[in-house]
Structures are given as structure tokens and as C-alpha cells.
Amino acid sequence: VRSARFWAALYALSVLALAYGMWRLAEPPQLAGLFWLVLGGLGLKASHDGQRWLGQH
Amino acid sequence: LAEPAGERVSPALAGAAARPLRRWNGAAAPGDDSVSLRTVLLPGAYAWATTVALPAWSAGNGVARAGALSALGLLVLGAFAARRNLVLGRAVGVLGFVGLSAGTWGALGPALALASLDLVRAALGAIAWGLFAMGWGSLRSPERVPELDPRALQGEPLVPKTRLSREAGVIFGACLAAGLLLPLLAWRVRDNGLALLAHAAALAGAIAVINVGSRLVLARYDGQDGRASATRPSPPRLFLALFLAWLALGAAVWLA
Numbered sequence: 001v002r003s004a005r006f007w008a009a010l011y012a013l014s015v016l017a018l019a020y021g022m023w024r025l026a027e028p029p030q031l032a033g034l035f036w037l038v039l040g041g042l043g044l045k046a047s048h049d050g051q052r053w054l055g056q057h
Numbered sequence: 058l059a060e061p062a063g064e065r066v067s068p069a070l071a072g073a074a075a076r077p078l079r080r081w082n083g084a085a086a087p088g089d090d091s092v093s094l095r096t097v098l099l100p101g102a103y104a105w106a107t108t109v110a111l112p113a114w115s116a117g118n119g120v121a122r123a124g125a126l127s128a129l130g131l132l133v134l135g136a137f138a139a140r141r142n143l144v145l146g147r148a149v150g151v152l153g154f155v156g157l158s159a160g161t162w163g164a165l166g167p168a169l170a171l172a173s174l175d176l177v178r179a180a181l182g183a184i185a186w187g188l189f190a191m192g193w194g195s196l197r198s199p200e201r202v203p204e205l206d207p208r209a210l211q212g213e214p215l216v217p218k219t220r221l222s223r224e225a226g227v228i229f230g231a232c233l234a235a236g237l238l239l240p241l242l243a244w245r246v247r248d249n250g251l252a253l254l255a256h257a258a259a260l261a262g263a264i265a266v267i268n269v270g271s272r273l274v275l276a277r278y279d280g281q282d283g284r285a286s287a288t289r290p291s292p293p294r295l296f297l298a299l300f301l302a303w304l305a306l307g308a309a310v311w312l313a
Contacts, residue, residue, distance in 0.1 A: 002292055008273055011269055011270070015232075018262045018266065019235065019238055022245075022255065022259055022262070025243075025255050026242075026245035026247065026255075030251060037262070039300065039303050039304060040262065041262070041265070042300040042303055043300045044265045044266065045265075046295075046297040047269055047273075048265070049295075050293060051273060052272070055276060
């Protein structure tokens with residue numbers, strides 16, 4: 001978690017999760033789409049915090 | 058006979074310096090192209106045609122059509138008025154145009170239901186609305202030189218510590234494309250109750266994707282070597298733990 005590449009990979013995975021979640025939201029069951037959206041959102045927030053931490057230290 | 062190279066001023070710069078500086082009370086000098094007609098009228102007219110005029114003429118009544126025509130009139134009037142008075146032009150061209158467009162949608166009522174919309178046309182219209190909003194941004198006219206402003210600090214220009222590489226531009230372009238993809242995917246959601254949530258989530262997600270992506274691109278220019286030393290405080294783990302917990306919960310539900 002101290003590597004910039006880790007946070008970059010988490011960012012890429014989160015974007016994929018968000019895109020897939022948005023795609024799945026149009027098809028039943030919609031809860032699956034919501035699951036991926038929440039997952040992507042959490043990953044983006046974690047990546048954001050990690051990037052900011054890297055920039056500050 | 059010899060003229061110092063540093064004091065040589067080209068005729069174009071001298072002409073720009075002779076022009077009256079733009080006043081900061083919102084009134085633009087005549088001929089100041091701070092609001093481009095192209096960047097305002099083209100996307101505005103397209104957004105109006107696809108999202109306002111089309112439903113008003115296909116399924117609307119007289120009130121909706123009158124509102125749509127008035128909105129178009131305010132768009133054109135505001136764009137031209139902004140060349141004389143920026144504040145007034147923006148008030149008419151943005152608030153008036155958007156307000157009357159919203160009024161037209163209100164007059165359409167149930168005819169504007171999601172099921173009756175052409176999704177591709179609506180998505181293109183949404184993009185045009187975004188371009189219309191950005192088109193109202195003030196741009197510095199090419200012949201205006203900031204260094205000739207009497208309030209500018211004279212001296213040696215500051216040299217940037219580094220320049221962004223082409224790879225950084227490509228990565229940022231990919232982040233931008235990913236951010237733009239989310240609102241487009243949201244148009245696939247046809248359920249009336251869920252569509253609003255999808256668009257709100259897509260908008261928030263797009264902002265977050267572009268924001269974090271720009272940090273990602275610029276991180277390598279912060280003097281970081283990509284790997285932190287052991288003396289640093291521990292990195293943030295809260296949302297990473299929530300991410301993993303949510304992933305584990307999903308896997309457990311999926312396997313159950």
C-alpha cells in the first residue's frame with residue numbers, strides 16, 4: 001500500500017467496477033449493479049486517499 | 058541603431074497594448090471576443106433542437122412551443138448581448154434560456170416520460186448541454202497579452218520545474234474518457250425510479266474518476282519515486298478495508 005502503482009491499480013479496478021455497475025444497473029437484478037457501484041465508489045475513495053497520502057509524504 | 062533584444066516589441070504587441078483593457082465590472086470592450094458565438098450558439102442550438110424543440114413539436118401544445126421559441130430567442134439574444142455586456146448577456150443567455158427550456162419541459166408534462174425518449178438523441182443532447190455550459194466560459198482574446206497589463210509583475214518569466222510528458226496526456230485522456238462513459242451508460246437505465254439515481258451516481262462517479270485520475274497523472278511529478286520510505290506514517294487504510302469488506306460480502310452472497 002506504500003506503492004504508487006498499488007493505488008493506480010486500485011483506481012483502474014474501481015473505474016471498471018463503476019462502469020460495470022452502471023451497465024448492470026439497467027438489467028435485473030438491479031442490486032447487482034448497486035453492489036458494483038458501491039464497490040467502485042469505495043475503491044475510488046481509497047485510491048484518492050492513497051494518492052493524497054503519497055503526495056503529502 | 059542597436060536596439061536591445063529584450064525591449065523589442067512587435068507591432069502586434071504594441072497594437073494590443075494600445076487597446077483599452079477590459080474593465081472588470083463585467084462590461085466587455087466593443088469587439089472583445091471573450092464569448093465566442095460558435096462555442097455558445099452551436100451547442101446551445103443543438104441542445105435546444107434535440108431536447109426542447111423536438112418534444113415540444115412532436116408531443117407538445119401551444120404553450121410548450123411558445124416557450125421553446127422564446128428560449129431559442131433568449132439564447133441568440135444573450136450570445137450577442139454578451140459581446141457588449143458580459144453580465145447581462147450571461148443572465149439572458151444562460152438563465153433565460155435554461156429557465157424557459159425548463160418551463161417548456163414542465164408544460165410538456167407526461168409527454169416527456171422516459172419511455173418515450175430516444176436515448177441516443179437524449180444522450181447527445183445532454184453532451185450538447187454540457188458543451189453549452191462550457192462555451193460560456195471567458196476566453197482570453199488571442200491578441201491580448203497578459204504581460205502588457207499595467208498590473209502585471211515585471212521580471213524574468215518563471216521557468217516550470219518540469220513538463221508533462223505525452224504519456225501523461227494519454228493517461229489523462231483515458232481517465233477523461235472513463236469519466237464521460239459513466240453518464241452515457243446511465244442512459245441505459247429505463248426504470249423511471251432508478252434512472253434518476255443512475256444519473257446522479259454517474260455524475261458523481263464521473264467527477265470522482267476525473268479528479269482521482271488527474272491526481273494519478275500528476276503524482277509522478279511531485280518528486281515521488283513511486284515508493285515510500287519506511288519512515289513515513291502509515292498510509293490510509295479505512296476505505297481500503299471497507300472496499301475489501303464489501304468485496305468479501307459480495308463474494309459470500311454470490312457463493313451462498
